[in-house]
Amino acid sequence: MYSCVxxxxxxxxQGVLIQVEADLSDGLPGFHMVGYLSGEVRxxxxxxxxxxxxxxxxxxxxxxxxxxxxxxxxxxxxxxxxPIAVAMLIxxxxxxxxxxxxxxxxxxxxxxxxxxxxxxxxAIVDEAVKQGYRYVVVSTENANEASLxxxxxxxxxxxxxxxxxxxxxxxxxxxxxxxHVMMIRADQSIRQKQxxxxxxxxxxKDFKGQPLxxxxxxxxxxxxxxxxxTGPPGAGKTMAAKCLTGILPELNHEESxxxxxxxxxxxxxxxxxxxxxxxxxxxxxxTITSTSLxxxxxxxxxGEITLAHHxxxxxxxxxxxxxxxxxxxxxxxxxxxxxxxxxxASYHFPADVMLIAAMNPCPCGCYPDRTKxxxxxxxxxxxxxxxxxxxxxxxxxxxxxxxxxYQDILDHKEEEDSEVIRERVCRVHRLQKKRYRxxxxxxxxxxxxxxxxEFCVLDRESKDYMQSIFEKHDLSARGYHRLxxxxxxxxxxxxEEDIYIRHVxxxxxxxxxxx
Amino acid sequence: MEDxxxxxxxxxxxxxxxxxxxxxxxxxxxPKEFYEASExxxxxxxxxxxxxxxxxxxxxxxxxxxxxxxxxxxxxxxxNSPDYPKEFLQLPDYPFxxxxxxxxxxxxxxxxGRSPRIAVVGARNGTTYGRETAFRYAKELAMxxxxxxxxxxxxxxxxxxxxxxxxxxxxxxILGSGxxxxxxxxxxxxxxxxxxxxxxxxxYPPDLEPYAHLFPRRNRLxxxxxxxxxxxxxxxxxxxxITVDYAxxxxxxxxxxxxxxxxxxxxxxxxxxRQGAACVTDACDVLEELAxxxxxxxxxxxxxxxxxxLGLAQDEKKVYSVLRLEPQFVDDIITAIDFPVWKxxxxxxxxxxxxxxxQDPHQFYxxxx
Numbered sequence: 001m002y003s004c005v006x007x008x009x010x011x012x013x014q015g016v017l018i019q020v021e022a023d024l025s026d027g028l029p030g031f032h033m034v035g036y037l038s039g040e041v042r043x044x045x046x047x048x049x050x051x052x053x054x055x056x057x058x059x060x061x062x063x064x065x066x067x068x069x070x071x072x073x074x075x076x077x078x079x080x081x082x083p084i085a086v087a088m089l090i091x092x093x094x095x096x097x098x099x100x101x102x103x104x105x106x107x108x109x110x111x112x113x114x115x116x117x118x119x120x121x122x123a124i125v126d127e128a129v130k131q132g133y134r135y136v137v138v139s140t141e142n143a144n145e146a147s148l149x150x151x152x153x154x155x156x157x158x159x160x161x162x163x164x165x166x167x168x169x170x171x172x173x174x175x176x177x178x179x180h181v182m183m184i185r186a187d188q189s190i191r192q193k194q195x196x197x198x199x200x201x202x203x204x205k206d207f208k209g210q211p212l213x214x215x216x217x218x219x220x221x222x223x224x225x226x227x228x229x230t231g232p233p234g235a236g237k238t239m240a241a242k243c244l245t246g247i248l249p250e251l252n253h254e255e256s257x258x259x260x261x262x263x264x265x266x267x268x269x270x271x272x273x274x275x276x277x278x279x280x281x282x283x284x285x286x287t288i289t290s291t292s293l294x295x296x297x298x299x300x301x302x303g304e305i306t307l308a309h310h311x312x313x314x315x316x317x318x319x320x321x322x323x324x325x326x327x328x329x330x331x332x333x334x335x336x337x338x339x340x341x342x343x344x345a346s347y348h349f350p351a352d353v354m355l356i357a358a359m360n361p362c363p364c365g366c367y368p369d370r371t372k373x374x375x376x377x378x379x380x381x382x383x384x385x386x387x388x389x390x391x392x393x394x395x396x397x398x399x400x401x402x403x404x405x406y407q408d409i410l411d412h413k414e415e416e417d418s419e420v421i422r423e424r425v426c427r428v429h430r431l432q433k434k435r436y437r438x439x440x441x442x443x444x445x446x447x448x449x450x451x452x453x454e455f456c457v458l459d460r461e462s463k464d465y466m467q468s469i470f471e472k473h474d475l476s477a478r479g480y481h482r483l484x485x486x487x488x489x490x491x492x493x494x495x496e497e498d499i500y501i502r503h504v505x506x507x508x509x510x511x512x513x514x515x
Numbered sequence: 516m517e518d519x520x521x522x523x524x525x526x527x528x529x530x531x532x533x534x535x536x537x538x539x540x541x542x543x544x545x546p547k548e549f550y551e552a553s554e555x556x557x558x559x560x561x562x563x564x565x566x567x568x569x570x571x572x573x574x575x576x577x578x579x580x581x582x583x584x585x586x587x588x589x590x591x592x593x594x595n596s597p598d599y600p601k602e603f604l605q606l607p608d609y610p611f612x613x614x615x616x617x618x619x620x621x622x623x624x625x626x627x628g629r630s631p632r633i634a635v636v637g638a639r640n641g642t643t644y645g646r647e648t649a650f651r652y653a654k655e656l657a658m659x660x661x662x663x664x665x666x667x668x669x670x671x672x673x674x675x676x677x678x679x680x681x682x683x684x685x686x687x688x689i690l691g692s693g694x695x696x697x698x699x700x701x702x703x704x705x706x707x708x709x710x711x712x713x714x715x716x717x718x719y720p721p722d723l724e725p726y727a728h729l730f731p732r733r734n735r736l737x738x739x740x741x742x743x744x745x746x747x748x749x750x751x752x753x754x755x756x757i758t759v760d761y762a763x764x765x766x767x768x769x770x771x772x773x774x775x776x777x778x779x780x781x782x783x784x785x786x787x788x789r790q791g792a793a794c795v796t797d798a799c800d801v802l803e804e805l806a807x808x809x810x811x812x813x814x815x816x817x818x819x820x821x822x823x824x825l826g827l828a829q830d831e832k833k834v835y836s837v838l839r840l841e842p843q844f845v846d847d848i849i850t851a852i853d854f855p856v857w858k859x860x861x862x863x864x865x866x867x868x869x870x871x872x873x874q875d876p877h878q879f880y881x882x883x884x
Contacts, residue, residue, distance in 0.1 A: 209850075210846055211846055211850065211856045212849060212856065212878070215857065367876075368876050377640060377669060398877060400844065465868070501865070502858075503861075505868070506857050506860050506861035508868075509845075510860075
């Protein structure tokens with residue numbers, strides 16, 4: 001007898017719905033699965049049959065054929081166990097077929113019939129809602145996550161046996177009250193219950209002295225510009241980077257949903273906390289490979305740069321990274337997304353990050369303090385040369401950072417609170433979003449050529465000034481445009497419509513490094 | 516074989532010390548005789564030296580490079596040529612030939628007079644302050660009509676050459692390697708402009724790689740060519756002091772720029788002053804010393820630029836007054852002035868464009884005197 005139910009899988013960071021068909025017929029007993037399956041899906045046949053038997057259902061010696069369609073998408077992951085089992089049970093007559101229409105099944109099975117959680121439920125459910133599905137059955141652990149998507153009824157079950165019981169009554173009408181079932185109705189979406197999550201950043205209040213870094217961090221946060229910090233060990237590079245996340249505005253709902261989906265796919269998401277509200281801060285170690293940085297694998301999964309989407313990617317000790325690892329960042333930093341190509345398909349991963357990099361100025365770290373540093377000029381040159389021009393060119397603010405002075409540590413002078421700075425940053429963000437709403441980008445750092453022409457207008461005086469900077473420092477075209485974008489952000493912070501000399505000159509102090 | 520070839524051959528024996536080479540050549544009675552001597556004639560010479568001579572003689576590259584030299588932009592001047600600098604002949608171990616690109620200083624001097632030549636030397640890893648000083652003094656001396664001689668090394672040497680070129684003067688660099696193997700590489704740009712507007716000199720064949728032990732040897736050429744040796748920054752044990760030793764032997768005047776007693780890079784200079792070297796705190800000090808010599812073309816003291824008012828605005832003056840001659844981190848400048856951060860930073864940036872302030876390294880600012 002033929003039956004079919006719906007399930008889903010992940011393609012890149014996108015959910016895709018998959019139809020699971022089962023057919024039981026007379027003939028030589030056997031279990032066949034088709035539909036472009038990966039190893040872990042193929043293995044599921046043993047799991048499913050054992051789980052069905054251990055849940056108290058009889059499996060007659062019949063020829064079973066399972067098909068997962070569409071056949072041109074490679075299916076991987078263990079999430080098809082549950083839908084295959086349900087489809088077989090329908091064919092065997094344990095579940096009335098009419099009651100399973102309009103329901104999506106996602107879950108892995110244990111040999112004892114337990115329904116287990118899996119990664120990426122959020123993206124699949126999101127896709128299901130878009131396609132008009134109203135019910136989803138997942139494991140109880142996944143129920144909260146699935147309910148983050150508004151407009152769908154979530155039924156969390158902990159075993160196959162319980163699922164068959166409740167499917168025998170029409171779940172769409174009868175509410176169930178059982179300790180084994182977690183039912184979340186569409187109108188009870190967990191989303192509304194959430195408060196702001198406790199944050200784990202360092203407050204700028206505790207960041208003593210170092211006025212240049214404070215100012216530069218605020219500029220970077222306001223326009224989402226990339227930063228490179230150079231300074232000796234212990235000068236506060238890492239601390240400055242951690243402070244920065246505290247002054248970035250909260251994510252809006254769309255951004256939040258986008259990031260939560262990515263984290264769900266990578267299995268890094270705790271559904272009890274609801275959607276991810278704070279901007280991500282990813283600090284991969286310098287031994288990272290290029291694949292894990294930008295994403296990849298046989299079935300491409302997003303890498304660190306995508307996990308830092310809409311947030312901060314912090315690369316500490318930049319010259320210690322493998323050279324080709326840094327170089328792969330060139331294209332994503334310009335385009336804001338990563339394309340991973342495979343023979344069958346190409347995968348787009350969003351990667352709109354603010355890059356914060358930190359490095360020592362020389363192998364010992366103390367240059368230019370010649371009383372401590374004894375590195376030769378060649379050594380210093382070699383060390384700094386590990387970071388290519390191409391990457392340096394993509395850095396908007398290049399900052400020196402020197403250790404805090406003893407007086408500054410002792411000084412009880414009140415430094416500004418992160419909350420106050422964040423208020424100002426939010427204002428500048430709103431201003432930019434309003435200005436660029438028709439153009440498909442949000443921040444000054446994302447300005448296109450046309451955008452620069454339209455929004456970075458210089459008056460006569462500052463045009464002349466820009467020309468003298470250009471000639472004196474021998475700028476490249478990219479350098480010139482990056483400088484303009486940075487000046488735009490500084491003018492925005494100043495509340496000015498036009499860019500004046502003071503904005504350009506301040507930007508030049510951060511942007512331009514001469515030989 | 517023409518006569519010049521034998522002198523060329525002698526320069527290829529760079530691995531022998533020049534004084535030893537002179538002894539051997541004198542023994543044979545001339546370069547030609549020395550070249551044509553056969554193995555058994557080399558009696559009484561150390562075995563290793565004979566091996567070097569025979570190997571150099573039999574190498575294919577000896578003739579090939581000789582042929583290449585004809586097509587090269589590098590000129591070879593043997594010591595018997597009238598173009599050969601007379602000063603070198605005062606040395607007991609003068610080079611048998613020199614390679615030159617650009618012009619030699621005496622070729623530019625008019626009949627019957629000559630411009631004073633000043634060697635500016637100092638540490639390779641000098642401070643920013645030292646490099647700025649060398650640059651400024653060289654520029655001012657060049658503008659007064661002096662020629663600047665140095666060793667085209669990194670640090671003080673390079674700054675002196677650059678300063679001289681900036682003052683539209685003539686400068687010559689004396690290398691410790693072949694002319695086609697400029698060392699260090701960072702001075703390649705400088706080399707290109709010196710080739711056009713000054714000179715590059717070496718006693719070694721053009722393709723010789725840099726060897727550390729050959730560098731001190733060329734210092735004798737720097738000092739003999741100069742009338743005055745100015746040391747800008749030097750450690751207690753420094754190559755610059757070798758130049759000074761040669762200069763004193765050769766009877767040249769030595770001057771040094773004083774530094775703070777605690778500075779490692781000033782120890783050498785302060786030591787020289789204690790021993791009687793002229794204490795130079797201004798380019799004019801050097802010019803005055805030279806003015807006594809009647810043989811020189813008159814130097815134009817009035818050409819030295821006087822720092823007039825810089826024409827800065829009120830706020831700019833305030834920032835400028837905080838700056839020092841040594842680089843200072845921008846945070847310290849910000850804390851010293853009660854301006855908001857953006858204001859100090861943008862004023863520093865504007866002062867830099869005006870050319871009165873520089874950074875080295877990035878975001879360490881200092882003023883130019």
